[in-house]
Amino acid sequence: MRSQFDLTPFRRSTVGFDRLFDFLETAGRGEQGDxxxxxxxxxxxxxxxxxxxxxxxxxxxxxxxxxxxxxxxxxxxxxxxxKEGNFLxxxxxxxxxxxxxxxxxxxxxxxxxxxxxxxxxxxxxxxxxxxxxxxxxxxxxxxxxxxxxxxxxxxxxx
Known part of the structure; x- marks a missing residue:
């Protein structure tokens, strides 16, 4: 089970890493189980x-x-x-x-x-x-x- 982290403090102190933080936040939500x-x-x-x-x-x-x-x-x-046919x-x-x-x-x-x-x-x-x-x-x-x-x-x- 993943826990959700608050990345807001890191967003405030960095420049240009928005895509990385978006990826980290959505990593747990994406393809769970599929x-x-x-x-x-x-x-x-x-x-x-x-x-x-x-x-x-x-x-x-x-x-x-x-x-x-x-x-x-x-x-x-x-x-x-x-599909046509008699599939078992x-x-x-x-x-x-x-x-x-x-x-x-x-x-x-x-x-x-x-x-x-x-x-x-x-x-x-x-x-x-x-x-x-x-x-x-x-x-x-x-x-x-x-x-x-x-x-x-x-x-x-x-």
């Missing part, structure tokens, strides 16, 4: 991931993959729910579903493939050049002062 369809999340490399969902019985046209900012939504709806047991799930995945900043969906009842969604994290770490050259304090003094003298002499 684990359909089952899925795997795999890290393929430093900046690439794969989500694989078991969607046996669904065709490509019955599954919708929608990528929004920081959110991936996978929904499945069967066209015709009626029906264990293959064909109910509608919706799975939501929170994505980190700069993660985009590259492609989705459906094969053998498994939906594979490839994700790539692409950090913009402006956000990547870069080395900053440190200018020596003495040289900078000498150069500035030399420039000042050259200006006075002219």
């Amino acid at each position: 684990n359909y369809p089952p899925f795997d999340i795999e890290k393929l490399g430093d900046d690439s991931y794969r989500i694989t969902l078991a969607v046996a019985g669904f065709k490509a046209g019955e599954i919708d993959v929608t990528a929004r900012q920081n959110l991936l939504i996978v929904t499945g709806r069967k066209g015709d729910m009626r 047991h029906m264990g293959i799930a064909t109910r509608a579903f919706e799975r939501r995945f929170e994505l980190a900043d700069f993660v985009r969906v590259e492609r989705a493939d459906l094969a053998d009842g498994l939906l594979s969604i490839e994700l790539v994290r692409e950090i913009p050049e402006a956000m990547k770490p870069r080395k900053i050259a440190i200018n020596g304090g003495e040289n900078t002062l000498i150069e500035a003094d030399d420039r000042a003298r050259q200006t006075e002499d002219a």
Whole structure:
């Protein structure tokens, strides 16, 4: 059982973490007890991931993959729910579903493939050049002062 925490004091003392606090507050309310369809999340490399969902019985046209900012939504709806035949047991799930995945900043969906009842969604994290770490050259304090003094003298002499 999860207890609800009051994150208000943290919200007041931080800037730009609203999405994180919203995620923490809604984490316990989301998909309690509903684990359909089952899925795997795999890290393929430093900046690439794969989500694989078991969607046996669904065709490509019955599954919708929608990528929004920081959110991936996978929904499945069967066209015709009626099955013909004299079934003694029906264990293959064909109910509608919706799975939501929170994505980190700069993660985009590259492609989705459906094969053998498994939906594979490839994700790539692409950090913009402006956000990547870069080395900053440190200018020596003495040289900078000498150069500035030399420039000042050259200006006075002219």
